[in-house]
Amino acid sequence: DVKVTQSSRYLVKRTGEKVFLECVQDMDHENMFWYRQDPGLGLRLIYFSYDVKMKEKGDIPEGYSVSREKKERFSLILESASTNQTSMYLCASSLFGELYEQYFGPGTRLTVT
Amino acid sequence: AQSVAQPEDQVNVAEGNPLTVKCTYSVSGNPYLFWYVQYPNRGLQFLLKYITGDNLVKGSYGFEAEFNKSQTSFHLKKPSALVSDSALYFCAVRGIGAGKSTFGDGTTLTVKP
Numbered sequence: 001d002v003k004v005t006q007s008s009r010y011l012v013k014r015t016g017e018k019v020f021l022e023c024v025q026d027m028d029h030e031n032m033f034w035y036r037q038d039p040g041l042g043l044r045l046i047y048f049s050y051d052v053k054m055k056e057k058g059d060i061p062e063g064y065s066v067s068r069e070k071k072e073r074f075s076l077i078l079e080s081a082s083t084n085q086t087s088m089y090l091c092a093s094s095l096f097g098e099l100y101e102q103y104f105g106p107g108t109r110l111t112v113t
Numbered sequence: 114a115q116s117v118a119q120p121e122d123q124v125n126v127a128e129g130n131p132l133t134v135k136c137t138y139s140v141s142g143n144p145y146l147f148w149y150v151q152y153p154n155r156g157l158q159f160l161l162k163y164i165t166g167d168n169l170v171k172g173s174y175g176f177e178a179e180f181n182k183s184q185t186s187f188h189l190k191k192p193s194a195l196v197s198d199s200a201l202y203f204c205a206v207r208g209i210g211a212g213k214s215t216f217g218d219g220t221t222l223t224v225k226p
Binding site (some may be wrong): 031043 | 122145147151155156157158159162164203209210211212213214216217218221
């Protein structure tokens with residue numbers, strides 16, 4: 001079974017702090033994704049990556065950056081956390097190509113105070 | 114551009130009755146369509162997908178979905194609902210050559226005993 005793990009289930013940070021969210025997958029997937037999930041807004045794509053050191057902006061990249069130095073690891077960085085970034089963050093991975101489904105991690109609930 | 118609509122925020126059914134969760138999509142060319150489920154306090158899980166071929170797709174936990182090209186729909190169905198089916202369901206679409214999937218806003222299914 002594919003396993004996608006995220007570094008924290010719950011995280012509380014202060015406004016202005018730099019925040020790192022880590023994601024690791026164990027199935028040698030090429031693609032990795034970061035989403036945020038908010039009630040009534042579904043899943044919105046922040047960034048995705050289809051290879052090491054490659055990244056593409058999603059629908060809402062503002063205020064975020066990402067890093068992919070190894071194939072299995074994809075990090076989401078909030079350079080200066082703000083209260084409107086309080087949300088559930090979901091990481092996912094998939095094989096390369098349009099017809100493959102995504103496998104999701106358990107999510108990190110981030111609260112910025 | 115690709116898009117997905119899940120017209121119902123909430124669907125309520127009685128246990129043992131058939132259920133339908135609706136999804137319509139818009140994409141250039143042929144679509145790849147996916148359904149995911151999110152049980153309370155858990156990450157998203159892949160349920161089923163349509164790539165090509167038979168319009169009726171069978172997936173996990175007794176779910177199936179019917180692809181209708183003329184109506185641009187991909188409704189999720191189950192002949193007999195269980196209380197344990199209560200969850201948040203997401204439809205997603207990805208067009209050929211698209212770098213990412215687009216998710217709907219989600220439909221909360223509640224099955225009452």
